[in-house]
Amino acid sequence: MKTLIKNGRIVTAVDDYTADILIEDEQISLIGKKLEMEANKVIDASGKLVIPGGIDPHTHMELPFGGTESSDDFFTGTRAAAFGGTTTIIDFAVQNKGESMLLGADKWHQKAQGKAVIDYGFHLITTDFEDKNKSEMFQLIDEGITSFKLFMAYPGVFLSDDATIFRAMSAAGERGGLVCMHAENGIVINEIIKRFKAQGRLAPKYHALTRPTIAEAEGVHRAIALAEMAETPVYIVHLSCSDALNQVRQARDRGIPAFAETCPQYLFLSIDDYGETFEGAKYVMTPPLREKHNHADLWKGLKMDDLQVISTDHCPFCMKEQKELGKDDFSLIPNGAPGVEYRMELIYNGGVLENNISLNRFVELTSTAAAKMFGMFPKKGTIAVGSDADIVIFDTEKEHVFTLENQHMNVDYCTYEGKKIKGKVETVLSRGRVVIENGKCLVEKGSGQFVKRGECVKI
Numbered sequence: 001m002k003t004l005i006k007n008g009r010i011v012t013a014v015d016d017y018t019a020d021i022l023i024e025d026e027q028i029s030l031i032g033k034k035l036e037m038e039a040n041k042v043i044d045a046s047g048k049l050v051i052p053g054g055i056d057p058h059t060h061m062e063l064p065f066g067g068t069e070s071s072d073d074f075f076t077g078t079r080a081a082a083f084g085g086t087t088t089i090i091d092f093a094v095q096n097k098g099e100s101m102l103l104g105a106d107k108w109h110q111k112a113q114g115k116a117v118i119d120y121g122f123h124l125i126t127t128d129f130e131d132k133n134k135s136e137m138f139q140l141i142d143e144g145i146t147s148f149k150l151f152m153a154y155p156g157v158f159l160s161d162d163a164t165i166f167r168a169m170s171a172a173g174e175r176g177g178l179v180c181m182h183a184e185n186g187i188v189i190n191e192i193i194k195r196f197k198a199q200g201r202l203a204p205k206y207h208a209l210t211r212p213t214i215a216e217a218e219g220v221h222r223a224i225a226l227a228e229m230a231e232t233p234v235y236i237v238h239l240s241c242s243d244a245l246n247q248v249r250q251a252r253d254r255g256i257p258a259f260a261e262t263c264p265q266y267l268f269l270s271i272d273d274y275g276e277t278f279e280g281a282k283y284v285m286t287p288p289l290r291e292k293h294n295h296a297d298l299w300k301g302l303k304m305d306d307l308q309v310i311s312t313d314h315c316p317f318c319m320k321e322q323k324e325l326g327k328d329d330f331s332l333i334p335n336g337a338p339g340v341e342y343r344m345e346l347i348y349n350g351g352v353l354e355n356n357i358s359l360n361r362f363v364e365l366t367s368t369a370a371a372k373m374f375g376m377f378p379k380k381g382t383i384a385v386g387s388d389a390d391i392v393i394f395d396t397e398k399e400h401v402f403t404l405e406n407q408h409m410n411v412d413y414c415t416y417e418g419k420k421i422k423g424k425v426e427t428v429l430s431r432g433r434v435v436i437e438n439g440k441c442l443v444e445k446g447s448g449q450f451v452k453r454g455e456c457v458k459i
Ligand code: URP
Pocket: 060, 182, 238, 284, 285, 286, 287, 313, 315, 335, 336, 337
C-alpha cells in the first residue's frame, strides 16, 4: 500500500518546509519535492500543515476511580483522540495495593486489545514497591512499559510513602525507567478536607480550596529531592501552577534532570469555573483549577523548556450518575475531566495563535518531546524517513466551535462548551492507515497496536 501526501507544509520540532511524503505500508519511505510515483492514495495537502501525530502521554481510559469507572473505553477514547489529531496515547495501568505489577499491566493489555484505533503504550501506576518488586519492574521494562507513576496523594488508594518512592526511583533509574510523580501532599490535603467537611463546606468549589498550590509545590520539591538522592530523573505529571513550576525551574537551573508536563485545563480554565453550584463538578480534577494569574507563567515555562510536555490527564466522568456521586460532598466527586480530543486544537489556538509558543515548539510540546521522554523516538514524534507514518493534516484557516454535540468523547458535557477555535484537524494517519477523513473514523476497532517503548529520557 502506497500513499502520497502532496504539497503540504511539513512542520516538525525543528523543520518547516513544503514537500511531498511517500508512505509505504506503515512507514514514511521518502520525502522530497515533486514526487511523481504511482500510489494507491494521493492526498492533496496544499495550504495545510503536515505535522507529526499528537502523542498524549497521560490518559485514563476505563480507570476504576471513586466507586465508578472513567467513561471512555479504549475504543471511544482513542477514536476521540484521533479526531483531535492524537495518534498515540500512553495510558495508566494500575497495580492495586497488594497485587503484582505484572497483573496490573496484563489487565490493561486486555482492556485495550481489540478496542484501540490508534497506538498506545502504558505507564504502570505503582502502589507497592518493595525490593521484591524489582524483578517485576525490570520485566515490564523489557516488555516496553518503561515508566511508573507514583502518588503522594490519595491516601489509602494510591499514595506511596517516601521510602517506597525512593526504592521505585532507584530501581527504575538502574534500567532506564522513569518515575512519573503525582506531586501533592495528600496527607495534609486530607486533613484540610476533614476541616472543610466539618464546617459544612461541601460544594464542588471546595475541592479547589482544600488543595492549595503550596501542597503541590511541596510535593514537587520532595519528588525532585527524592529523585536527586536516588540519582535518577523524575517527571512531574499534571503540573498546575506557578508555585510548583518554580520548584522545577530551580532544580533545572541547578542542572537536575527534573521534567514536567502541564495540561490544557491549567492553561485555559481557572478556579472561577467552579462557580457556586454543582455544575462546578465538571471541573473537579486533581490538581484543581487555579487562579488565572498562573496561566501566563505556565506558558512562559512551556516556552523556556521548564515544562517539556503538554498532556491531557483525560479522565472523563459523566455528570449523570458519576459526578453526581458527590452531589452532597465534593470529596466524593470522581476526580477527572475529558480532554483528549481538544488538546491539539486548543494548544494551537492558545499557544501559536496567541504568540505564546512557535509552531515548531507546538509540535515539540504535543508530540516530539513525549516520544523522546518516554522512549518512542524516532519511531513516533516526527516526520522522517523510517518513522511511523503518524501524520496530521491540519487546516489552519477552518473555524469551528467546541460543543457537546460536535465531540466524540463518551461523556455528557463539554469542558469548553461554546469555545471558538481557529484551525482544525482534517486528516489523520496512524501507521499509514487513514484513521480520520471527512469527519469520519475509517479504521476498525482494535486496529491500534501496543507500542513497546525503550529507555526513557536521562538528561
Ligand atoms: O483528576 C484526575 N487527575 N484524575 C485522574 C487521576 C490522576 O491523578 O491523574
